[in-house]
Amino acid sequence: MNFSPITTGHYLVLSAALLLIGSVGLLMRRNVIIMLMSIELILNAVNINLVAFSRHWQQVTGQVFAIFVITVAVAETAVGLGILIALFRNRGTVLSDEIDLLKW
Amino acid sequence: MVNFVSNFWWIPLYPFFGALLAAVLRRYASFIAPAAIGASFLHTLAVVYSPRGGPLEHTLYQWMPGIAFRFLADDLTLLMLLIVTGIGFLIHVYSIGYMAGEPGLWRYFACLNLFVFFMLLLVLASNLVVLFAGWEGVGLASYLLIGFHHDRPTVNRNANKAFLYNRAGDAGFLLGTLILLSAAGTTEFKDMNQLGASPLTFLAALLLALGATGKSAQLPLFVWLPDAMVGPTPVSALIHAATMVTAGIYLFARLAPFLAANPDAGLIIAGIGALTALIAATIAFSENDIKRILAYSTVSQLGLMFLAAGLGATDAAIFHVATHAFFKALLFLCAGNIIHALKGEQDIRYMGGLRHKMPWTFRLMTIGGLSLAGFPGLAGFFSKDAILMAATQSPVLLATALIVSFITAAYTSRMLWGIFFGNYDRQAHEAQATTLHTLWPLALGSILAGYFGPHLEGAWPIMLVSATISIAGLYFGRNVRLPEFLQIFFQRKWFINDAYETVLVGTVTKRGSSALNWLDNNVIDLVPRASGWLTTALSLISGWLDRYIVDGAVKATAISIETSSFPVRLLQTGRTHNYALVIALSLAATFGWYWLQ
Amino acid sequence: MDAALFYIFAAMTLIGALLTVTRRNPVHSAISLILSLLGIAGIFLLQAAEFLFAVQILLYVGGVMVLFLFVVMLIHLEEAAKLRNYTRQWPVAVVALLAVLIEVLAFLNAGLPGLPPSPSPRPLLPGNTERIADALFNTYVLPFEAASLLLLVAIVGAVWMARKKEVAE
Numbered sequence: 001m002n003f004s005p006i007t008t009g010h011y012l013v014l015s016a017a018l019l020l021i022g023s024v025g026l027l028m029r030r031n032v033i034i035m036l037m038s039i040e041l042i043l044n045a046v047n048i049n050l051v052a053f054s055r056h057w058q059q060v061t062g063q064v065f066a067i068f069v070i071t072v073a074v075a076e077t078a079v080g081l082g083i084l085i086a087l088f089r090n091r092g093t094v095l096s097d098e099i100d101l102l103k104w
Numbered sequence: 105m106v107n108f109v110s111n112f113w114w115i116p117l118y119p120f121f122g123a124l125l126a127a128v129l130r131r132y133a134s135f136i137a138p139a140a141i142g143a144s145f146l147h148t149l150a151v152v153y154s155p156r157g158g159p160l161e162h163t164l165y166q167w168m169p170g171i172a173f174r175f176l177a178d179d180l181t182l183l184m185l186l187i188v189t190g191i192g193f194l195i196h197v198y199s200i201g202y203m204a205g206e207p208g209l210w211r212y213f214a215c216l217n218l219f220v221f222f223m224l225l226l227v228l229a230s231n232l233v234v235l236f237a238g239w240e241g242v243g244l245a246s247y248l249l250i251g252f253h254h255d256r257p258t259v260n261r262n263a264n265k266a267f268l269y270n271r272a273g274d275a276g277f278l279l280g281t282l283i284l285l286s287a288a289g290t291t292e293f294k295d296m297n298q299l300g301a302s303p304l305t306f307l308a309a310l311l312l313a314l315g316a317t318g319k320s321a322q323l324p325l326f327v328w329l330p331d332a333m334v335g336p337t338p339v340s341a342l343i344h345a346a347t348m349v350t351a352g353i354y355l356f357a358r359l360a361p362f363l364a365a366n367p368d369a370g371l372i373i374a375g376i377g378a379l380t381a382l383i384a385a386t387i388a389f390s391e392n393d394i395k396r397i398l399a400y401s402t403v404s405q406l407g408l409m410f411l412a413a414g415l416g417a418t419d420a421a422i423f424h425v426a427t428h429a430f431f432k433a434l435l436f437l438c439a440g441n442i443i444h445a446l447k448g449e450q451d452i453r454y455m456g457g458l459r460h461k462m463p464w465t466f467r468l469m470t471i472g473g474l475s476l477a478g479f480p481g482l483a484g485f486f487s488k489d490a491i492l493m494a495a496t497q498s499p500v501l502l503a504t505a506l507i508v509s510f511i512t513a514a515y516t517s518r519m520l521w522g523i524f525f526g527n528y529d530r531q532a533h534e535a536q537a538t539t540l541h542t543l544w545p546l547a548l549g550s551i552l553a554g555y556f557g558p559h560l561e562g563a564w565p566i567m568l569v570s571a572t573i574s575i576a577g578l579y580f581g582r583n584v585r586l587p588e589f590l591q592i593f594f595q596r597k598w599f600i601n602d603a604y605e606t607v608l609v610g611t612v613t614k615r616g617s618s619a620l621n622w623l624d625n626n627v628i629d630l631v632p633r634a635s636g637w638l639t640t641a642l643s644l645i646s647g648w649l650d651r652y653i654v655d656g657a658v659k660a661t662a663i664s665i666e667t668s669s670f671p672v673r674l675l676q677t678g679r680t681h682n683y684a685l686v687i688a689l690s691l692a693a694t695f696g697w698y699w700l701q
Numbered sequence: 702m703d704a705a706l707f708y709i710f711a712a713m714t715l716i717g718a719l720l721t722v723t724r725r726n727p728v729h730s731a732i733s734l735i736l737s738l739l740g741i742a743g744i745f746l747l748q749a750a751e752f753l754f755a756v757q758i759l760l761y762v763g764g765v766m767v768l769f770l771f772v773v774m775l776i777h778l779e780e781a782a783k784l785r786n787y788t789r790q791w792p793v794a795v796v797a798l799l800a801v802l803i804e805v806l807a808f809l810n811a812g813l814p815g816l817p818p819s820p821s822p823r824p825l826l827p828g829n830t831e832r833i834a835d836a837l838f839n840t841y842v843l844p845f846e847a848a849s850l851l852l853l854v855a856i857v858g859a860v861w862m863a864r865k866k867e868v869a870e
Contacts, residue, residue: 006707009813011744014711016805018718018741020798025722026684027794028787033727033773035681037734040765041718044741047753055748056819060832063750064841067833070753070760071848075855077765081772082862088776097788100678681788688797695804 011052018045043073108150113175116224118143123217130210137213138196145189170290176230184227194542195342201538219245231291243270250335262331269328273318280311297361309369316352322380333395337440346429356413370414377410378504385511390594394439417494423557424487430549434472441535456528475550477513478574486554513577713740752830
């Protein structure tokens, strides 16, 4: 196969695309669980970016940073799901349209 | 040794300090006051009998251009000083006995001393201003002394009356002084007397004469003097017979050259004097109260002095001032003794036969009365003749003066007969000690003073005529009864006082009180009422400001914030995905902005 | 060979992502997310980040996604699945995201040619894990400790949030 060689730019494009898809999910879906999953997608896009550049500069810093991102993402997911459960218990819904107590 | 001559201006100071001292050391007032006057008298004697080269002058203080506190002592002044201090001293001593036991005696002596102080200031004045100071001062002292028995019914009113009529005259005096000040540049007498005749000086002379009529109780301002008799008798003797009332004549004497330069003014003065003399004499004939008889007699005699002064014979006028001081003071003090002896009786119809019970008083009073009537040989005879001599310039005035002399003798004899003869039975005791013995010098003066006066050339015809008239009057006075209507007319004082009362006093008090009422409501109360109205108006405005502007500002702020925050509020949907959208939009915008750079 | 693998893994990632955001059934979304994460793991491997590849599989797929599935099962979502799927703001979102996409691509287009080349051709370096460990425990020990603290807080928080309320006596 004679595809063009995969440059760092390809990875960046991939990362951008993943970011966008994740944003779409975040902005356009009503279900809070789906929104949380979209956030995961965004975080992973960031990871791809970090690792790509880590590879480009021949340094390990990017990967270390990516580890921290994963750590934070895990913590955030745990807490977020806890909130979700509490929310479901109190409101009876997981649709973000209907969770608007802080509305004006 | 103190130089009495150059310190002649101390003479008024003795009674001034005497007054202060008497007010402070009240128990000794009856000693301090006479002592002070005595000191003045002695000082005056020292000055009189010392050699001096011409008139004495002393300037205390130059106040304004043309006006200074300046004293002058020439022969006229010294004569007046002798009269005032001499007779004043005698009357002070008389008062010790007469006023003994009166409440508030220290006030009496203090005011009496004060009076003498002002009178001395008046005669020592070198210019019209200082004279005016003394002029006003004696008016004040007169008011204070007339009002001494302030708890008696009409006393306060009469004191006010005296003061106010005086003041009316003072207005004329002041205007005259100001005119002369503007005409001559100064108020010094020697400069006044340089002024020639002009409409301005004529007017000034008349105005000064108006002041003199107030002080010396002539037409039109004489009505206060009879009412002033409610004061203590020594006061009547000193102030209203011998001294204050002569201030007007003294003024004329001082300004003699000035008056001579304005003979028309002089004629008017003389006419006023003559008319007053006539009216007063007739009234005196109809009076029954001793003191009022003597009061109208004083007015009448002053009229004669005015007559002389107006005609330019100021020597004669001053001569009569001197003799009149002696016999009128004597008459008043004897009357005082009688009143005292009769426990306050003053009506001669309730007196009679006193010559046995009060022999000395009888003799002394007769001397005084005869002198007043112009009995030949006594002092009054000579001074009255001097006046008659001057009056020969005008037949009318001469005739008036002769009639006045006749009536004078008549009322005098009526009075004396009524008091001392007849059979009215009353208890009376003779005067004693000071109230008696002070009268001797006065009696002596009433007899002998005439021989020290100016010599009268070619006066024999006049003397004869006047002597005849005097004796005739004395004879007729005993018995003559007037027709009814004349009696009433004279008794009602020619209705002059009544006219004054209705026209002036009534109008002023009635209109005055309503005017004062209006004044009080609209002018004096104006300020509180205006401030009240102002406060109400201001508070209304303030309230409006507070409601619409201050609260309005607050409300406007609140409303504006509410309104402007409304769209912003809508951003708070409470939905997370909306917020995420905002983030995405902001991101797009930021990238876009950077892209466009 | 690299290129092919890249494209395969990229496709996995993107397709999985697309499916995640479009499925009605959250369970389907979760499964699709797993697919996407696996694709990403592959990308990591291609970049010679073996440690991260392992961590991704273990943590993300094995931990997070299991957690997600647990929650989905816990919450009964059948009625919600029948309702409208997308938020009402989706047109605006689409516009915004398109704008962002265009801009990002423009940036990349402008920036990439200027990217300095990597220092040396791309070898596969040995000892990736050791190197990461070395960096983590020497240079980045502070963030490491902070991260552990963060995890502690997250654990406590999650437990607290999800607890059952005490019944008032």
